Amino acid sequence: xxxxxxxxxxxxxxxxxxxxxxxxxxxxxxxxxxxxxxxxxxxxxxxxxxxxxxxxxxxxxxxxxxxxxxxxxxxxxxxxxxxxxxxxxxxxxxxxxxxxxxxxxxxxxxxxxxxxxxxxxxxxxxxxxxxxxxxxxxxxxxxxxxxxxxxxxxxxxxxxxxxxxxxxxxxxxxxxxxxxxxxxxxxxxxxxxxxxxxxxxxxxxxxxxxxxxxxxxxxxxxxxxxxxxxxxxxxxxxxxxxxxxxxxxxxxxxxxxxxxxxxxxxxxxxxxxxxxxxxxxxxxxxxxxxxxxxxxxxxxxxxxxxxxxxxxxxxxxxxxxxxxxxxxxxxxxxxxxxxxxxxxxxxxxxxxxxxxxxxxxxxxxxxxxxxxxxxxxxxxxxxxxxxxxxxxxxxxxxxxxxxxxxxxxxxxxxxxxxxxxxx
Amino acid sequence: xxxxxxxxxxxxxxxxxxxxxxxxxxxxxxxxxxxxxxxxxxxxxxxxxxxxxxxxxxxxxxxxxxxxxxxxxxxxxxxxxxxxxxxxxxxxxxxxxxxxxxxxxxxxxxxxxxxxxxxxxxxxxxxxxxxxxxxxxxxxxxxxxxxxxxxxxxxxxxxxxxxxxxxxxxxxxxxxxxxxxxxxxxxxxxxxxxxxxxxxxxxxxxxxxxxxxxxxxxxxxxxxxxxxxxxxxxxxxxxxxxxxxxxxxxxxxxxxxxxxxxxxxxxxxxxxxxxxxxxxxxxxxxxxxxxxxxxxxxxxxxxxxxxxxxxxxxxxxxxxxxxxxxxxxxxxxxxxxxxxxxxxxxxxxxxxxxxxxxxxxxxxxxxxxxxxxxxxxxxxxxxxxxxxxxxxxxxxxxxxxxxxxxxxxxxxxxxxxxxxxxx
Numbered sequence: 093x094x095x096x097x098x099x100x101x102x103x104x105x106x107x108x109x110x111x112x113x114x115x116x117x118x119x120x121x122x123x124x125x126x127x128x129x130x131x132x133x134x135x136x137x138x139x140x141x142x143x144x145x146x147x148x149x150x151x152x153x154x155x156x157x158x159x160x161x162x163x164x165x166x167x168x169x170x171x172x173x174x175x176x177x178x179x180x181x182x183x184x185x186x187x188x189x190x191x192x193x194x195x196x197x198x199x200x201x202x203x204x205x206x207x208x209x210x211x212x213x214x215x216x217x218x219x220x221x222x223x224x225x226x227x228x229x230x231x232x233x234x235x236x237x238x239x240x241x242x243x244x245x246x247x248x249x250x251x252x253x254x255x256x257x258x259x260x261x262x263x264x265x266x267x268x269x270x271x272x273x274x275x276x277x278x279x280x281x282x283x284x285x286x287x288x289x290x291x292x293x294x295x296x297x298x299x300x301x302x303x304x305x306x307x308x309x310x311x312x313x314x315x316x317x318x319x320x321x322x323x324x325x326x327x328x329x330x331x332x333x334x335x336x337x338x339x340x341x342x343x344x345x346x347x348x349x350x351x352x353x354x355x356x357x358x359x360x361x362x363x364x365x366x367x368x369x370x371x372x373x374x375x376x377x378x379x380x381x382x383x384x385x386x387x388x389x390x391x392x393x394x395x396x397x398x399x400x401x402x403x404x405x406x407x408x409x410x411x412x413x414x415x416x417x418x419x420x421x422x423x424x425x426x427x428x429x430x431x432x433x434x435x436x437x438x439x440x441x442x443x444x445x446x447x448x449x450x451x452x453x454x455x456x457x458x459x460x461x462x463x464x465x466x467x468x469x470x471x472x473x474x475x476x477x478x479x480x481x482x483x484x485x486x487x488x489x490x491x492x493x494x495x496x497x498x499x500x501x502x503x504x505x506x507x508x509x510x511x512x513x514x515x
Numbered sequence: 516x517x518x519x520x521x522x523x524x525x526x527x528x529x530x531x532x533x534x535x536x537x538x539x540x541x542x543x544x545x546x547x548x549x550x551x552x553x554x555x556x557x558x559x560x561x562x563x564x565x566x567x568x569x570x571x572x573x574x575x576x577x578x579x580x581x582x583x584x585x586x587x588x589x590x591x592x593x594x595x596x597x598x599x600x601x602x603x604x605x606x607x608x609x610x611x612x613x614x615x616x617x618x619x620x621x622x623x624x625x626x627x628x629x630x631x632x633x634x635x636x637x638x639x640x641x642x643x644x645x646x647x648x649x650x651x652x653x654x655x656x657x658x659x660x661x662x663x664x665x666x667x668x669x670x671x672x673x674x675x676x677x678x679x680x681x682x683x684x685x686x687x688x689x690x691x692x693x694x695x696x697x698x699x700x701x702x703x704x705x706x707x708x709x710x711x712x713x714x715x716x717x718x719x720x721x722x723x724x725x726x727x728x729x730x731x732x733x734x735x736x737x738x739x740x741x742x743x744x745x746x747x748x749x750x751x752x753x754x755x756x757x758x759x760x761x762x763x764x765x766x767x768x769x770x771x772x773x774x775x776x777x778x779x780x781x782x783x784x785x786x787x788x789x790x791x792x793x794x795x796x797x798x799x800x801x802x803x804x805x806x807x808x809x810x811x812x813x814x815x816x817x818x819x820x821x822x823x824x825x826x827x828x829x830x831x832x833x834x835x836x837x838x839x840x841x842x843x844x845x846x847x848x849x850x851x852x853x854x855x856x857x858x859x860x861x862x863x864x865x866x867x868x869x870x871x872x873x874x875x876x877x878x879x880x881x882x883x884x885x886x887x888x889x890x891x892x893x894x895x896x897x898x899x900x901x902x903x904x905x906x907x908x909x910x911x912x913x914x915x916x917x918x919x920x921x922x923x924x925x926x927x928x929x930x931x932x933x934x935x936x937x938x
Contacts (some may be wrong), residue, residue, distance in 0.1 A: 109555045111546025116537050118560070123534030129807045132532045133567065135560035137541070144556065151574070276533070287632045298592075307591065308530055310673070317535065373824070379810025380803030385825040387802025390878055390913060398830035400823060401796070401806040407821030407864060441830060453812055465624070485624040486648055490813055491675075 096243060098264065099130050100152035104164035105249055106139040115285050116251050118164040123331040124258060129159065129272040129321060140170040149180055153242050157481065158166035160262075163249030165230035167209035174233065177244050178217035183236050186215040191231045198229055223261035227253040232487045234265060238307050257419045272321050275328035278315040279339060280353045282503050286314050292343040295336065303335045313356070319513045349506060356502045357385045364395035364507045369444040371505060373399035374437035377467065381498045396439045402433060408450075413435030425451055430470030433479040438472045445508060447501040452484070453493045458486060467497045473512060480504060521675060522553050523575035527596050528672055529562040536694060539674050540585040547681060548698050548740055551689055553581065553825050555798060563593040572603055576665050582775055583685075586672030588653035590632035597656065598669050601640035603661050608692035611639040614654045646684035650676040695744050697937040698751035700775055702739040702762055702845055703782070705926050707770045712722065715766040719758065735919040736779070772929060779925045780808045786932045787818035789919045792867040794928060796822035797835045797860035799847065799873035800890065804921040820864045825856060831873075833932045835859030848885045853893030854900040861895045868931060869895045874905070880908060890920045894927050897934060 108115055127131050133156055135405050138144045147163070150161045164173030194213035199206040213230050216222060223245070230248040237243070245262055247254045281289060286309040290297060297305045310507035316339065320331035322467055337350060341473040353359045364371055373382045386392050387438040400411045402510035405424055408414040414429055415434040422428045430450050439445035451467030458464035465484035471477065482500060484493050531538055539560040548555055549915050553886060556579055567631045575582045587596030601608050615637035622629040636653050639645060642903050646655035646668075653671040660666070668685055670677045690696070709732040713720065717854035720728045726743035739762065743754035744933070759774060776782045787794055796805045806822040809815050823834045829848055831837040836859040837852055845851045853873050861869035874890030881887035894900065905923060 103558075108558065109545055110549055111542040111544070112557075114542040115558070119531070119534040119537040122532055122876055126533055131563070132534075133536070134571070135526075135531065137558035139556070148557070149900050220918075258779075285627070287630050290591050290632070291630060306529060308535065317530075317533070319533070342736070375803070375806075378807070379811075379815075380798070380806030380808075380822065380824065381801030383798075384801070385828075386808045387824075387826060388914070388917075392802075393826060396802075396826055398824045398834060399803060400825045400834075401803065401810075401821045403810060403819055403821045405805075409640060410863065411821060411823075426638070428694075440833065447809070457816075483624070483626050486634075487621060487622050487624070489650060489675075489679075489809070492650070496813075 095241075095271070095327075096130055096157040097198055098156040099158040099160060101132060101135045101154040101159045102148055102159055103135070103137040104140065104145055104161060106135070108137045109139050115483055117247075117249070117254050120251070120255055120283050121160055121162070121258065124263070125160075126276070126319075128263070128266055129274045130266070140164060140172065142172050142176050145172065145176050146180060149177065149244075153240070157241070158243045158245065159506055160245045160247065160268075161256060162247050162254055163211065165235075165246060165248050166402060167207070167213055167229065171239040173246055174215070174217065177235060177246060181217070181235060183217035183219060183235070185215045185291050187211075187223060188214050188231075191216065191222060194231070195229050217235070221265070223257060223265065225253055225257050226260075227256050231439040232257045232261060245332075271324055273328050274319060274321045275325060275332055276319040277329075277332045277336060278352050279318065279348055280350045280359075281314040281316065281344065281347045281497065282312070282349050283358060284314065284344070284347045289316070289344055289347075291316050293339055296338050296342065304330050305335065305339075306468050310491055312499050315381050326406070327354075349503065353362050355501055356506065358389050360502050360506045361510065362387065363397055363506060365391070365447075367509060367512065369509060369512060370395055370397055371445045371447070372397045372437050372441040372443045373501070374433035374448040374470075375401050376401060376403060376408070376433070376448075378449045378455045378494050378498045378501070379403060381494055382447065382449065382501050385498055385502065400433075400440075408433060412440065423462070425466055425468060427470070427481065430468035430479050431472065432470075434470035434472035435457050435477055444473060444512065445505055447505045448472075449497045451493070451497060451502050453490045453497075454486060454488075455490060465493055467493065467500075469497065469501045469504055471508060473508060475512075489506045493498050516891045518900050519580040519662075521579040522548050522555050522581040523554060523581060525575050525578040525582055525584045526560040526564065527568055527584060528560070528674075529564075529602060529746060531560045531591075533563045540670075541675050542627045542677055543674070544583055544585070544681065551686070551749045552695060552697050552744060553689070563587060563595065565595050568595065572600065572667070576663070576667070580664070581666045584667065584669045588636065588655070589667060590636055590652065596669055597638070597640065598659070600629050600658060600669060604640070604658060606636045606640035606658070608640055610634075611654070614639065614645060617654075618652050619828070643936045644688070646680060648676055648680050648687065649683075650679050655680045655684060657685075666711065677917055695746060696751050697726070697742060697744050698748060698755055698768065699740055699742040700752075700755045700759060700761060701769055702741065703773045703776045703779075704737040704739065704767065704770045705735070705772050705779060707737065707767070708732075712737050712739070712767055712770075715763055719765065721760050723758075726754050728758060728762075730756065734915055772926070778808075779780050779922055779929060782813050783810065783925050783929045783932065784812040784815050784818055786929060787868075788814070790875050790932060790935065792932060792935060793818055793820050793862050793868045794862040794868045794870070796869060797856035797871040797893075798822060798824050799826060799831070799856070799871075800876045801868050801872045801917050801921045801924070802826060804811065804917055805872065805924050808925065809822055814854055816858060820866050823856075823860055823863075825879060831856060835863065847887070847892060847899065848889055848892050850893070850902040850904065853855075853891035854866055855893075855900050857893035857895035858900055865892070866916070867896060868928055870928045871895075872920045874916070875921075876913045877909065878913060888916055890916065890923075892920065892927055893925045894931060895924050896931060898935075
């Protein structure tokens with residue numbers, strides 16, 4: 093029996109190298125292998141070219157215990173994965189009668205005639221373990237080479253087939269080969285940049301490789317992934333939790349909005365639901381993005397009543413009652429306007445909370461007093477109004493400024509939700 | 516000067532090997548390189564591990580004229596792509612003052628203190644060509660090694676930065692390395708599926724490899740990319756134009772809404788601007804997405820006055836005056852409600868056109884009369900109201916149903932805009 097701790101993923105298909113399809117198989121396989129405690133070292137994609145495939149296979153097998161291939165099991169002349177692997181290990185091919193019968197039945201059921209090409213899909217290298225594919229004509233297979241103690245698992249390329257065959261056939265096959273489990277948990281952070289996070293918890297991030305702590309960032313948000321490897325799931329989860337507690341106790345703690353939380357908006361919808369509170373919004377520069385993000389969450393109709401897109405000054409006055417004198421005295425991009433927008437929306441829709449955003453998304457429209465990237469987030473509750481001023485870099489894209497503005501509004505609502513109670 | 520005909524793509528980042536993110540960069544780069552006439556031989560992804568990165572780099576440079584890397588240019592200690600490539604070519608690193616100043620300005624503009632980590636992003640290998648990144652703190656760079664006649668281009672990992680830096684900086688850099696010119700033009704199609712498009716213009720798509728015609732589809736839209744290769748830009752553009760004319764003259768012609776149009780929303784904003792018309796929206800299931808998409812377009816404030824997110828029945832009555840009896844008699848998901856929403860929004864904001872969307876995005880909330888995927892798009896102008904009913908498959912995701920609904924609303928506004936005049 094093989095002992096498998098490391099793997100490489102080798103995807104075969106010229107369509108990948110032309111950029112015609114995005115390689116979701118590599119990400120799927122990597123995630124599932126990590127859960128099984130198998131470390132993935134490398135992904136490689138090559139075209140339908142036997143020489144390059146053979147070189148890539150040799151290189152992968154030189155490094156890893158296991159190589160999983162995707163693609164190249166189809167009926168056509170350029171599907172050569174199985175033949176190339178068989179040749180690599182010096183295994184002759186022969187007809188696998190049960191697979192051939194299955195393919196024949198498949199064609200009979202769909203009323204089509206089987207072609208010579210399809211029969212090729214039932215040819216198997218000597219000593220292969222056939223992994224049944226109930227979702228297409230290409231059977232998957234595994235070869236374990238005792239001499240080198242290496243395993244190659246070959247899966248069909250279409251993601252709909254690959255994922256199901258993996259879950260049904262490959263997982264049981266591999267579970268016999270691993271003696272450890274990997275668990276990952278995510279910490280979600282808002283209001284502080286990636287490098288500041290790292291500076292504040294450098295000791296935690298570098299003190300141990302197990303659990304490991306890795307940062308990922310997207311517009312204005314940071315996620316820390318804590319990953320532990322242990323002999324069983326309970327121990328690995330405990331190791332993650334103790335590292336997570338250390339991060340909560342650090343200077344980063346106050347910026348954490350959730351663990352395995354998905355997103356700011358899902359955390360907000362959950363918090364509002366739990367407290368029985370409702371929300372609405374009034375949006376200028378975000379143009380609907382705040383409402384759109386909240387209503388992305390299934391079930392948001394219980395807490396989100398609606399909103400106003402007050403893109404012009406006229407709409408700010410007519411729809412949410414921003415006073416003409418406020419706009420004259422302070423302009424549309426001001427804390428006063430932001431708070432009046434939120435107040436007007438809250439009154440019109442009768443919600444507990446209202447959030448607003450007004451500012452300059454650019455690329456044009458900036459002034460010396462309010463350059464591109466100047467944004468005011470407004471908040472209104474029964475307890476009063478408040479605001480937050482953002483000064484984002486004017487070199488940022490319009491898209492970035494709008495996303496970060498919406499995130500700040502949602503985050504502000506989340507913070508106030510935690511402190512409010514329904515009555 | 517390098518002559519580049521072959522390339523490999525080398526993506527760096529442990530998050531890829533953990534399956535946390537899907538590698539869209541490899542597909543994007545492959546597609547764009549193909550358009551530039553450069554063949555991609557292999558994709559490789561490795562973790563943030565300098566030994567494995569170095570081995571992958573050596574292997575890629577042994578095969579291809581050009582290696583494009585993505586990732587590993589960030590500020591943190593495990594971002595090592597630049598350092599590894601510099602070491603590979605034996606180039607010492609030194610501070611690139613213009614990049615440092617840019618990073619300093621970036622931090623100053625956002626009122627944050629620069630960290631030592633961020634300064635590292637301005638260090639450059641000797642002889643590198645810095646490729647400006649206006650979308651993040653990590654400058655991109657290219658190194659041409661005369662001895663081996665090989666080029667390495669290093670790009671930041673976040674797709675939002677990589678795609679823009681590639682288009683703005685890398686394309687001109689590479690165009691100097693090719694003796695032919697490739698021109699691509701896009702045809703934008705709405706209201707017909709990809710396979711129907713392919714059936715109708717099969718002869719045009721298969722008759723010639725130059726120009727080539729390749730379809731891409733996203734939610735409810737089809738784009739045809741026409742690509743021609745010639746000795747100069749004028750000739751290549753002419754070749755594209757003649758194929759585009761053939762497609763306009765085909766059965767697909769009536770579904771084309773633009774050539775090199777970018778998007779439905781940009782086409783709408785342009786059409787409204789040209790006619791001096793204004794628009795607003797009332798959104799239920801789209802929750803702000805219609806407004807968000809229109810206001811994505813810089814300059815939309817000239818034509819878009821605002822909108823209403825009427826997520827609940829209460830909001831439909833209070834904000835845009837849908838009558839209680841309409842909601843009672845026909846429900847919120849009906850042509851009557853859709854048209855009253857549009858009418859109410861148009862009157863409240865005094866625009867020439869108003870669009871609305873109401874329906875069931877799912878996954879729950881469907882009924883036998885209005886299953887998930889049932890959507891009504893409403894339109895109101897001075898000439899009256901109309902609507903369109905969509906019956907999208909209930910197996911589609913919430914996100915898909917919302918996007919296609921918003922696209923249909925925007926498309927309906929675009930069609931009516933072409934027929935209206937300001938007065």
